[in-house]
């Protein structure tokens with residue numbers, strides 16, 4: 117069954133604890149946490165202190181999506197704050213293999229994310245080191261953008277590569293996922309669907325999370 121990872125990027129930050137409790141109650145598998153530094157992407161969100169605070173609100177898996185430059189400098193801080201999966205961008209690391217080893221050295225899961233324009237070939241030689249590949253289906257930086265349709269082909273191709281190589285790497289897809297395209301994206305081979313504005317923009321966040329779980 118496809119996993120659902122609501123992105124707190126679109127939550128009401130003035131009540132972040134109760135927003136996280138709501139997606140937990142709705143059946144979220146992962147809590148997707150978007151960290152932006154104003155350099156790698158043209159937006160700034162939050163860092164380890166905020167993550168440490170919301171760690172008290174749920175036991176669910178913290179799926180931390182780092183959209184930052186020099187990620188190696190901050191991995192330890194995110195682990196200490198409560199991250200379970202740490203995903204870095206392929207485009208943000210000069211020594212991606214080293215960054216992946218660093219993440220795994222702390223006993224947490226390692227993911228690599230690809231911007232829409234970045235080919236799958238760029239992770240060919242690190243794929244067997246990974247727990248997750250995060251396929252960005254919008255250009256990172258903001259919630260509420262539209263799904264880029266060409267990413268369906270990318271998800272399908274990645275799914276075939278993972279199966280052919282006999283790997284256990286989850287495919288997470290992030291950006292522009294709504295109730296009306298979620299099934300189709302899952303059918304392309306996605307294991308985890310991120311949804312931010314679609315869930316937190318709804319009247320009833322618990323109910324909307326449940327609807328995603330039931331697609």
Ligand SMILES: O=C(CO)[C@H](O)[C@H](O)COP(=O)(O)O
Pocket residue numbers: 123125126148150181183254255256257258259260261290291292293310311312313314
């Ligand atoms: O990483 C992200 C943006 O860079 C977000 O996780 C993503 O965009 C989710 O928001 P939405 O579901 O509203 O598109």
Ligand SMILES: [Fe+2]
Pocket residue numbers: 123148149150181290310
């Ligand atoms: Fe994200």
